[in-house]
């Protein structure tokens with residue numbers, strides 16, 4: 001592990017377990033669970049490219065969240081990225097800027113990615129819903145369902161080597177589960193009927209409140225890195 005990554009880990013308050021990290025990042029196999037299937041509803045978005053999809057989202061009124069948004073938050077990053085990071089919904093700052101994971105939680109996510117050797121523009125970051133829920137509440141199931149075809153199409157277009165589901169809302173939506181994050185993290189799932197590895201971790205906002213959980217998050221990132229290198233085996 002180079003000095004820059006060590007510095008990032010140090011800034012996060014996470015001990016650098018370099019032996020395990022290096023071994024996993026070198027491609028050693030990771031534990032893999034049986035697929036947790038989910039059926040994706042067919043939608044007219046299924047044939048869209050990136051530009052058409054983004055334009056569709058920016059004009060979307062499929063659910064009530066459109067009424068309170070300043071901007072839609074489509075997603076950012078490299079459209080050929082190996083890593084797809086999925087959070088729950090835009091907050092106030094994201095709604096203003098039209099970009100996911102900004103502010104303190106976003107900076108922590110950036111530091112976690114930097115510890116793995118990734119800049120923000122080398123991964124792709126999106127949310128389960130593209131419009132800000134009022135009072136920063138969780139998106140409702142019907143809102144997540146309305147927005148699902150957009151995220152599903154983003155996943156199809158991107159075809160990432162690994163998905164990192166950040167926080168409970170993203171994890172439960174992507175895995176079709178009602179289990180808490182604590183039960184879903186620490187292992188490699190599969191996204192729907194695909195072979196894409198999916199790893200669950202704590203939301204950075206939670207890590208800001210519970211810094212002692214950062215070590216868990218680092219283990220999850222290392223697990224995801226191993227799954228990405230292993231190519232879904």
Ligand code: SF4
Pocket residue numbers: 057060061062063064065066072129130131143146147
């Ligand atoms: S949250 Fe999704 S489905 Fe709802 S209005 Fe926004 S883009 Fe459309």
